[in-house]
Amino acid sequence: MELAAAKLKFIEAWGKLGSEWGINRTMAQVHALLLISPEALTTEEIMEQLSISRGNANMTLRDLIGWGLIEKQHKAGERKEYFFADKDVWNIARQVAKERKKRELEPILKVLSELSHVAGDEKDPEFKTFKKSITDINKLAGNVDKTLETMLKAEESWFWGSVLKVFK
């Protein structure tokens, strides 16, 4: 396969994966494009390569900055802004984990802990089943939270070394 074709295939696959995981397809594609670009790109170049509008490019780039996945770059003597992606895949994974933990896991943990305090009749099957499910989900989510917490602080090789060694 040609490099050009391979790039397109990667951008397409990354976009599809993103959309399956609740991430806007275009956002995942812009990220993919920047991930495989040795140089920082301008908004124009991104619009051109992905056939998207200026408005879409601008908002998507802003979101990617909000996720901590890309940064703006100023080139001396140039008026235009350039964008480049952190290429360290472990950083990317940690950054995504960090954001989704904050945006999604923590809010649901909050709801679950409220719900686990609901009082009721221990003889009522409705109550018992509710309480058990909430408690169990709460515990699992707590374990996930702790594991992510560790991951966020960890070096990649140590993390996978530890995890995979345990499971050998």
Add this chain to the structure above:
Amino acid sequence: MELAAAKLKFIEAWGKLGSEWGINRTMAQVHALLLISPEALTTEEIMEQLSISRGNANMTLRDLIGWGLIEKQHKAGERKEYFFADKDVWNIARQVAKERKKRELEPILKVLSELSHVAGDEKDPEFKTFKKSITDINKLAGNVDKTLETMLKAEESWFWGSVLKVFK
């Protein structure tokens, strides 16, 4: 909080979390409802409780069966079908992990391994950057795959015991 209000809150929160993770909100809500129901429910009851149409209920229930999260139950002397959810939260986690691994991780691993064989000029920065990103993502995805593989076979207490002990 009343049990009735707590149930609604859980169903809503579970639906929201689902939609943030690429799972149809209604599907997550039906799953939530069955998770906290001590008894199996009929399509009618589910339609009623969540205010959804028959068609929607039917398709959603079929999808949930496809994900291995709920089952049909026949009651002796009854014409109607009943549905109930596996209440074991570790089973649920494994089942979701198993399906998403099969539906999403494996296809992307396949693409990545094809892309990591693209040949090119090692002096070309375009090629080098592409190759490095693909290779790194491929490695990370491989580690995730191995970890999931272990999780799928593991007992809950052993799994979290091992993982959290390492990270203490």
Add this chain to the structure above:
DNA sequence: TTAAAGTTTCAAAAATTATTGAAAATTTAT
């Protein structure tokens, strides 16, 4: 058989989400 009960399908409608594009705002060089 027949018909009532229950389930499934799927085209059309509704709801949601993403994208466009042009105007407004901002920045920078002169």
Add this chain to the structure above:
DNA sequence: ATAAATTTTCAATAATTTTTGAAACTTTAA
């Protein structure tokens, strides 16, 4: 200050996803 270059905003439009509901289909009891 002026104006050209660039970025941002956001109402309107388009695309996608979800839901509805009624007809078709299936199952079962008599």
